[in-house]
Amino acid sequence: xxxxxxxxxxxxxxxxxxxxxxxxxxxxxxxxxxxxxxxxxxxxxxxxxxxxxxxxxxxxxxxxxxxxxxxxxxxxxxxxxxxxxxxxxxxxxxxxxxxxxxxxxxxxxxxxxxxxxxxxxxxxxxxxxxxxxxxxxxxxxxxxxxxxxxxxxxxxxxxxxxxxxxxxxxxxxxxxxxxxxxxxxxxxxxxxxxxxxxxxxxxxxxxxxxxxxxxxxxxxxxxxxxxxxxxxxxxxxxxxxxxxxxxxxxxxxxxxxxxxxxxxxxxxxxxxxxxxxxxxxxxxxxxxxxxxxxxxxxxxxxxxxxxxxxxxxxxxxxxxxxxxxxxxxxxxxxxxxxxxxxxxxxxxxxxxxxxxxxxxxxxxxxxxxxxxxxxxxxxxxxxxxxxxxxxxxxxxxxxxxxxxxxxxxxxxxxxxxxxxxxxxxxxxxxxxxxxxxxxxxxxxxxxxxxxxxxxx
Numbered sequence: 001x002x003x004x005x006x007x008x009x010x011x012x013x014x015x016x017x018x019x020x021x022x023x024x025x026x027x028x029x030x031x032x033x034x035x036x037x038x039x040x041x042x043x044x045x046x047x048x049x050x051x052x053x054x055x056x057x058x059x060x061x062x063x064x065x066x067x068x069x070x071x072x073x074x075x076x077x078x079x080x081x082x083x084x085x086x087x088x089x090x091x092x093x094x095x096x097x098x099x100x101x102x103x104x105x106x107x108x109x110x111x112x113x114x115x116x117x118x119x120x121x122x123x124x125x126x127x128x129x130x131x132x133x134x135x136x137x138x139x140x141x142x143x144x145x146x147x148x149x150x151x152x153x154x155x156x157x158x159x160x161x162x163x164x165x166x167x168x169x170x171x172x173x174x175x176x177x178x179x180x181x182x183x184x185x186x187x188x189x190x191x192x193x194x195x196x197x198x199x200x201x202x203x204x205x206x207x208x209x210x211x212x213x214x215x216x217x218x219x220x221x222x223x224x225x226x227x228x229x230x231x232x233x234x235x236x237x238x239x240x241x242x243x244x245x246x247x248x249x250x251x252x253x254x255x256x257x258x259x260x261x262x263x264x265x266x267x268x269x270x271x272x273x274x275x276x277x278x279x280x281x282x283x284x285x286x287x288x289x290x291x292x293x294x295x296x297x298x299x300x301x302x303x304x305x306x307x308x309x310x311x312x313x314x315x316x317x318x319x320x321x322x323x324x325x326x327x328x329x330x331x332x333x334x335x336x337x338x339x340x341x342x343x344x345x346x347x348x349x350x351x352x353x354x355x356x357x358x359x360x361x362x363x364x365x366x367x368x369x370x371x372x373x374x375x376x377x378x379x380x381x382x383x384x385x386x387x388x389x390x391x392x393x394x395x396x397x398x399x400x401x402x403x404x405x406x407x408x409x410x411x412x413x414x415x416x417x418x419x420x421x422x423x424x425x426x427x428x429x430x431x432x433x434x435x436x437x438x439x440x441x442x443x444x445x446x447x448x449x450x451x452x453x454x455x456x
Contacts, residue, residue, distance in 0.1 A: 015045040015096040015116050017300070020088045023064065023103050024054040024079060029347060030103040034068065037107065044113035048072075048095065050088045055079040081317035082296060089311050092303040102297040104347040105132065114342035115300035118288065126305030126334035127326070128342070129263040129291060130298035132274075133281060135345045136175055136205035137255035139213065143181075145227040145240070147198030156183055159198040160227055160240055163190070164218030172215065175205035179258075179280065193220070203258065204231075204251050208345075212252045220244040257281040260346050263291030263338045264323065268453045269383055270371040272323045275338075286340045292452040293326035294336045298344040305334050313373075313434075315427055318358070320366035327374045330449055331442045357416060365420045372431045373438065376446045391417045 019037055023030045030051070037049050052074045053061040064073055074087050085100055092098055097119060099112065111130065118128045145159035159181075165172040173192070177185075181200025185192050196202070206213055212233075219227060219240045228237045231251035238247050259276035262285040266272055274295065276285050299322075309329045312321045326336065368387065371380040391414065399409040 015120070016094065017045045017047055017097045017099050017112055017116065018088065018092065018095045019047045019049050019099045019101055019112070020052065020085055021049065021101050021103050022052045022054060022082065022085055023056060023060055025056045025058040025060060026103040027058055027060050030060055030064065031067065033101065033103045033106055034064075034071070037101065039109060040107065040111060041109045041113050044110065045096075045116045047099075047112055050074065052076060052084055052087055054081070054084050080314065082319075082321050083312035083314040083316065085296070086311045086314070089301075089306060092306070095303070097300050097302060098306070099300045100296050100298070101344070102346065104135075105298050106135070106345045107298065108343045108345075111298075111342045111344060112300075114339050118337060118339035118342070119300055119302060122335075122337070124333075124335050125337055126302050126309070126329045127294040127336040128300045129261075129294045129336060129338045130300075130342045130344045131262045131285065131338065131340040132260040132295065132298055132344045132346045133257040134175075134205075134260050135347045137208050137210070138179075138203040138258055139206055139211075139251045139253045139255055140179070140232070141202040141204060141215075141217065141249065141251055142230045143196050143200045143202055143219075143227060144230075145196070145198055145221070146225050148222075156195070157197055158183075159196045159200065160225065161193045161220040162196055162202060162217065163193045163220050163244065164216075165202070165204060166216045166218075167213055172205055173218075177203055177278065179203045179278070206255055208255070210255060212250065214248065214250050216246050216248045218244055218246055259285065260348055261295045261297065262340060263289070263336065264293040264295050264326070266292055266323065266327075266453050267456055268379075269386070269456070270367045270375060270379070272320060272367075272370075273454075285338070288338050288340060290335050290337050292330065292336075293323050296322035297346060298342075300339075305329060308332055309334065315430070316362075316366050316369065318362040318366075320363070320370050324370050324373065327370070327449075328438065330452070331374070331438070331444050333443045360416060361420045361423070364417065365424045368421075368424045369427060369431055372428065373435050376450075387417075387421060391421065 021033055037047055040047055050072045051064055054076050055078050076084050076087060089098060115128045119125055147157045147159050150156040150158050165176040178194050178196055179201045181197035183195045185194055204215055221240045221242060224239055224241055226237055227240045228235055229247050229249050231249045232253045233250040236247060236249055238245060259279045259281050261274035263275045264272055265275055309332055313324055316324060368384060371383055395414045399411055399414055402409045
């Protein structure tokens with residue numbers, strides 16, 4: 001049984017850190033996470049683990065109660081989203097710091113030691129950010145194909161579609177992605193796919209340290225084309241068909257890490273982003289720097305900061321609640337810094353899933369709520385207008401024009417965006433009232449805060 005609250009070296013006085021893990025149907029991921037907390041450096045800070053169960057229905061709460069006899073477990077009667085962390089953050093008596101850790105994140109043994117050292121180096125820091133890398137490591141496959149121009153309204157140069165990756169019976173497609181020459185995930189009636197440029201690199205997820213794997217890659221083209229696939233062992237040239245073709249190849253090489261987050265930043269339109277997202281880790285973020293925002297997936301927070309700024313806004317429920325709390329702290333003069341030696345491996349979007357309806361709903365709604373609450377009002381109004389205009393444009397192109405031409409309309413995206421905006425409008429009056437009080441409490445003006453924002 002891991003010992004979560006005893007500093008076994010018996011040495012000098014150590015900082016006490018409340019480590020909060022939020023579980024929602026996490027199953028084995030949550031158990032792996034709490035075991036990683038139990039394996040933290042025993043000579044480092046004292047970690048007092050608290051697990052919050054967010055109304056799980058997969059039996060994970062009962063399993064945690066059976067296995068974690070000496071650990072505090074808080075049972076939330078309803079799913080409160082990510083702000084359910086507030087249940088444990090409200091009581092910080094007797095602790096020096098509080099750490100938030102996603103249940104799908106697995107810290108390295110020195111994680112907490114590095115975070116505390118960074119925090120104690122500067123009293124002006126409200127938060128210290130971990131270096132989060134994707135849970136697997138990766139090996140590369142190069143894909144070379146003839147190219148074509150996507151169209152008059154699309155400037156992309158396209159080659160072939162990637163539609164799946166398998167290693168035997170194991171589906172690797174969710175974790176695979178195009179590192180170079182990719183245009184991001186898209187979805188159609190057959191599922192998820194990604195367009196590759198004429199020259200692209202497909203990243204294959206592997207267990208940490210694995211240097212060779214045999215995979216089958218599902219490729220699809222608009223017409224029969226010759227495609228060369230090279231996994232570092234022996235290249236293959238295959239004919240890829242419009243109905244799809246499977247290519248089996250051995251992939252060899254030195255596995256590497258891919259960055260998930262080393263602090264967060266904000267675009268001028270209010271969209272939050274992970275610093276370093278999907279970049280190969282060459283050590284380019286290994287120098288500590290101040291950042292605009294912290295990611296709640298693996299962060300150390302100072303209780304005085306939370307006392308001054310407050311806790312998570314429960315109206316956000318999922319996504320942007322950490323950006324909101326970061327922005328509120330920046331407006332009060334708090335700062336945040338990265339601690340790149342504090343490494344966490346993270347299973348990205350294990351709960352909601354990037355591209356899912358849940359993800360899109362809350363990301364779009366909460367971006368607008370974030371701006372209404374914190375941004376200069378002209379910026380918030382501009383983005384509300386942009387959202388309604390783009391939704392109307394989607395409606396014209398995907399619903400109205402197809403109906404006029406006797407084709408079946410695609411209503412899913414438009415319906416989801418309308419639903420997201422209506423949810424935003426329901427929360428708008430209350431958010432405007434909150435905005436008024438926050439503007440009175442600001443210590444840093446909008447001009448200074450705007451220096452953090454990044455142009456697209």
